[in-house]
Amino acid sequence: MQENRKQAILFFFYIIGAIYLLRLFYLQVLDPKYHSIGALNSIRREVKVPLRGQIYDRFDNLIVANEEVYDVYVIPKNVRNIDTLGFCKLFNITRGYFDSTMQVATQYSKNRASLFLRQLTKEEYASVADAMIQYPGFLFEQSFFRTYPGNTMANSLGYIGEIPSKQFEEQEEEYYRKGDYIGLSGLEKFYENELRGIRGVKFTLMNVKMEDKGSYNEGKYDTLSVIGKNLYTTIDLKLQQLADTLFTGKVGSVVAIEPSTGEILAIGSYPTYDPAMLSGKEFSVNYRQLSRNPDRPLNNRAISSFYRPGSTFKLVQAAIGLDMGVINPKTSFVGAPTMFKYHSGVFEASNLYTAIQLSSNPYFYNVFRKIIGNNNETNPYMSARVGLEKWHDEAFKFGFGRRLGIDLPSETKGVLPDVERYDKVYGKMQWKFSNIYSLSIGEGEYGVNVLKLANLAAVIANRGYWRTPHLVKYLGIQKETNKYLKVETVKTGIAAKHFEEIIQGMSNVVKAGTGRLAQVEGIEVCGKTGTSQNKKGKDHSIFIALAPRYNPKIAIAVVVENGGFGGVASGPIAGLLIEQYLKKTVTRRAMIESVKNTRHASVATINYKKSAENKD
Template sequence: MYDGRKNVILFFFFSIGAIFLIRLFYLQVIDPKYRSIEATNAIKRHVEVPLRGQIYDRNHKLLVKNEEVYNMYVTPRKVKNLDTLKFCKVLNIDRNYFDSTMALATAYSKNRASLFKKQLSKTEFAQVADAMVNFKGFHFEQSFFRTYPGHTLANALGYIGEVPRKFYEEQETRYYRKGDYIGLSGIEKEYEEELRGERGVAFTLMNVKGEDKGRYEGGAYDTTAVVGRDLYSSIDMELQQLADSLFQNKVGSIVAIEPSTGEILVMGSYPTYDPNLLSGKAFSDNYMNLIRDPDKPTFNRAISSFYRPGSTFKLVQAVVGLQQGVITTQTSFIGAYSPMGCHGHGLHHMANLNNAVQFSCNPYFYNVFKRLIENTNEKSPYIGAREGLTNWRNMVGKFGFGTHLGIDIPGERSQLLPGLPLYDKYYGENRWKFSNIYSLAIGEGEIGLDVLKLANMTAVFANKGYWITPHLIRGVGADKKGMRPERLEVHQTGIAPEHFASIYNGMEEVVRAGTARQAYMKEIPILGKTGTSQNKKGRDHAIFIAFAPRDNPQIAIAAVVENAGYGGSSAGPISSLIIEKYLTGKIERRALAERMKNTSYTTVAASAVAK
């Protein structure tokens, strides 16, 4: 019985061994997929990196394109009888560069190719290609780098660079290799998957000496690289370039939106830089210089700055007050108390809403906000203020304040819309009331926006109550489809359209005969509002918002010029010139344009860096 059990066990183990041997024989001898030419051969996997997708403006002009370049590689073991002096002369390099680069290549591997010289232009390649047949061991591979024909929109477009070490080590799917290029900021980062394309792979048989023995299985397992998808942006490049010229010697930002679509026409952050600086061989040096610049040109003020909206915020107070029924268009506050002065205007500007908008009457909007906060049945001024502020914040938040709007580039900040937790922290629960927060009435105090949110607020007024998620890309790929649904979401404020329309006359009078007369255009009715944003580090910042034309608005715009003081004399004219160019295709007010280009303002570096 013991011998019988022993034989069964031995039979089992011999059977398992036989199965493994048969499988191994099949894989190594019969199956062509795994058969080797020699025992010492290996399969080399060569990744083919596709061209990156290009980026166009709304008129199909190239904003970002690929420039063809060539990288030279060396395989040290293949370098034979090299005339070093002649070689260096052909490539226009010195002997130190040759010796150090060859030493690094040899240390890496004598049998594998190493990068010897990168990014030779077409002209440089053509000049050396014929001569290189005399130098064994060197070969070229086609590559590319990004160029920016418009020399504009640096912060929004972003840049590409080598994959950061941390990102490489933490990537869930092993797609990127060391030394690969990836979008590191702006559109290049946000749309990385669309722009990068699909890599191809070619398998080559190599012997122990690293020699190429031909394509593995005749290329049966190779895949072809697929070029990245092009992006079609909503930016008007000529309009963007005009904004750049008008913001010379100034610090600030400007954003223009097509209200009916949420498409961004202009997004400028100043001072800016030529995006070509962060492309090509000089990337590292130029990047460090930009980072060290005290005026922070790489800081995108359009989406990350912190400005108090000033008097532009009075428009929001007006429509919220109308919606809540605490005022009508004819409400007068003549004789009402206010701790705020009114820019030297007489009390008659408190007679109705349009007058108050036209002349930016502080006492009027102080009283509007007071009624909003006290619009409760609560007798305690402390508890009542809590209820009133909560209701006010809920309505104002629907304009997109205090949150991310969802623009399709990284770096947007939510900024600040005050609520109960903030004031409870400042003063203690039930220990603050209207008198502690009344500066909110005129867009000061504990409220902060960026220029994108100001432009989006303007689009709400142009649309009479709603906004569409602002976005820079309007189409992806040849069919211009593939837009992400969240980029096109419609957001309602819940305020009736007639309340927005009821202040249009006042906004038009702001430009025609009010605080922004320098922005006036007889041919185009511009509806606007000036603002002054308090600044503790220097002169106040100038703000202007506007949309045009009055009927069927085509453009909504917001501009901030830091340390310029008064919005009507700086941000207003700049915005009106952008409006003129967009709606008419030209600039007739050339003297105004030249004056704004040549006007500079004393600035304090990075005064609006997000808090």
């Protein structure tokens, strides 16, 4: 009985093995498709790379386009008995380049195509095409490189380059080849799968001399490439270009948002660079040059910088205080205790409106003290702990200490101080209000980027909520039928009436306070200045604003590093950009020239120049 069972099991395995062998025999010997396509000596497989999707602004102005070029690929196994010197002369390359590139290609694969030479123009291609019959193993692929009609937004657009080795090896599906282009930063990276399109494949029959004998099997197995999807952004190109002009000779950033939708109208990081520098044959040289710049032009300050918000954060304190009921618009703290010494520039204020208008440190010290509260009369350490947790939860709803979800890679969460942070610094139950009071005026352990500051202005403009900031509204060949991004609404939970009180104070700031240089004729601009402390040089200048006061169309944040007072360096930039967006033109040409010609060199640049001079 046991012997019969053993024979049955063996018979079962023999049958499975026979079926497997017969299937292999069919695929490798009888199936004409497998036999022909698999025979690399007779079939050439050409990948057809589609044009990458283009990028437009909100008015269909082209920001990023393509220019068609040709790349040369090589299959090492098919390179036989060629005139190497003649080939080098034909393509104007050195023998050393030829030998080293062939070595790399051979190490990768003798049978698969490797990139040999990139970006021949149409004229260069035409001049060498006829001679290529003498050089078997080399083939052309139509490709492209990026051009930038808008000549702006380099950091947020990003750039494309050769796929990194690690990413090539870890790709889940075998889509990219060595040397293929891929989005490496900005929108190019975030929307890589949509921009790249779908590749096609063409199979060509070759004879023993590697001569083209036409399509294999009448093109039955060929596939067409599909062009990449276009990005239709929310950017106002003229507004963006004006921002570039105004930031000439300055380090910093600007972000402008349409509050009701979350659409980014302008986003700039400075110093910037010509985006064409990282497109083309000189990519490596230019990237190395930019990466050595002490002002870090490759960093997108709009989404990855770390600044203290300064006095702009007083608006958050006001909103939380009003909502908690610890203050009302008429609350006065004149003569109340404060950690801030009374001196020039630090004002007492009789109510909330003048406190915002004059940016009163003593007033908001007392507001913060009220928010933190006296939760435990006998234990000030526990009291501060409980109060800070409550304050943190409220400030978090404004978008601080979290990613806002913008469609760009590398957005930072920033820092919104919490209980855990102070426990690490001082020890658990070892800190109290006197250790954290600087938070009341936007100093201390904060870390915010410019996007968050613009989003704060949008929250106030919307009277208590914000929508996901985003750059791309439509994605496809035709924008009208391809709405893409789902935008979420985040509510602070603070009543709209409280924001009306804050906006009144912000209106006073621009009319008769610290932000008068942001005024725009015929438009009620509501703003708040901020001066962010900086240990390495002059303080950073911050200004946030919304306009017009009722039914705001734009919320904006401007940061000028080492610019000093917010109303002086950043305020005029915000005012001019508001005027451009709402009026579609700026009549104050003299002010544009004045702002443009005002330089605020960073400490990094100054030290770099001094170091270079000392070396000389």
